[in-house]
Amino acid sequence: MSSENKLNATNWVDLYGDALYAYVMARVSNSAQAEDIVQETFLSAWRARNTYNGKASEKTWLYTICKNKIIDYYRKASTNKEVLAKEDETEEYFFGDDGRHWDDDKKPQAWGIDYSKSVESKEFYSILKKCKTKLKEIQQSVFTMKYLDDSDTDEICETLGITVQNYWVLIHRAKIQLRACLEKNWINS
Amino acid sequence: MANWFNISCVKATYLISKKQESGLGIGEHLQLAIHIAICDVCKLFKIQINYIIKCSKNHSQEEHHLSNQAKQSIKAKVDEVIGS
Structure with missing residues (x-):
């Protein structure tokens, strides 16, 4: 079985959307930005699906990607x-x-x-x-x-x-x- | 020498913050201690800042939900990328 088969991206939004959104909302200043970060998390996760090795749960893996997205956001905000x-x-x-x-x-x-x-x-x-x-x-x-x-x-x-x-x-x-x-x-x- | 001991509230509040972050050198520590001993306002600032930091660390996550509109929009985008 390939690692791709272990992930089912079609229900990610229903399963993890709200939890990730609450996590992001505690860390960034506005809801539109938070929605973007959640969306980017799912898209990046899907694009990187071949790197998912199944050792961590799907949820933990998504949180790791989400944390990196938040750091990218902070980095951008600090350019000035x-x-x-x-x-x-x-x-x-x-x-x-x-x-x-x-x-x-x-x-x-x-x-x-x-x-x-x-x-x-x-x-x-x-x-x-x-x-x-x-x-x-x-x-x-x-x-x-x-x-x-x-x-x-x-x-x-x-x-x-x-x-x-x-x-x-x-x-x-x-x-x-x-x-x-x-x-x-x-x-x- | 007298001026060295006599720091401003601007400097004192900065040292209060710095102390929370990284600790102070011995000179800074002394300057701040002398200022706090005579300045009730900075002393109060120090107590309140320590309190805010203590509470911030216990931060409980607020409830937030994606709006239906946002959910549909993200789902559509995810489906598009999965399908491509």
């Missing part, structure tokens, strides 16, 4: 990185008055929560997701790779073709903005 690093105005926005200290109306406020407990509400995660979509794409990519996929810094820098100093600045700006966005939409809503 030089410009983005220079033109970002995060610091000017939050530390505007003297360029050294917090602006009075943008500084962190007390949240009145127990910081030792992890939040369990779905609301928090849906707001976090929305706040992430407001970041620049490359900031989203580094934050997601680091804190959702647990990739290490070297791996992220290599994938996106950025220096480690670049990475620190990008992820720092992502954190500053996410904090402010969560305060506004989660704590003060």
Whole structure:
């Protein structure tokens, strides 16, 4: 039996479409992009069907291909990185008055929560997701790779073709903005 | 020397982030510790950032479903490629 016979691509969309889509949606910023990635996953899988050796399940194999598609997407989003690093105005926005200290109306406020407990509400995660979509794409990519996929810094820098100093600045700006966005939409809503 | 100890909130918040990512050198560590001791706002920033990162790691996957339209369109494309 050839390896081709082990795969039945006709029902992939019904079997794995939603699961892959949810996986991608946690990692990219919009639904049209996510749909494209899911479609590309199936098409690439079919084109590479001869390399499927049956050792991993069909599902695991599709996820591996999907993860690579997401990395390709991050890579594309990072091609403007030089410009983005220079033109970002995060610091000017939050530390505007003297360029050294917090602006009075943008500084962190007390949240009145127990910081030792992890939040369990779905609301928090849906707001976090929305706040992430407001970041620049490359900031989203580094934050997601680091804190959702647990990739290490070297791996992220290599994938996106950025220096480690670049990475620190990008992820720092992502954190500053996410904090402010969560305060506004989660704590003060 | 006095200036060396007296870092801005811009620098302090950057060091807070960097500490989460890679740790700090001994000089940076000292600069940040002194700043945090006198700046309540950056201290709060540090607590909240640590909290957000902790929660982000527990991220539960949201429910998402492909729309019927998207499903049909992907199926058509897959069938086309299988058939060719």
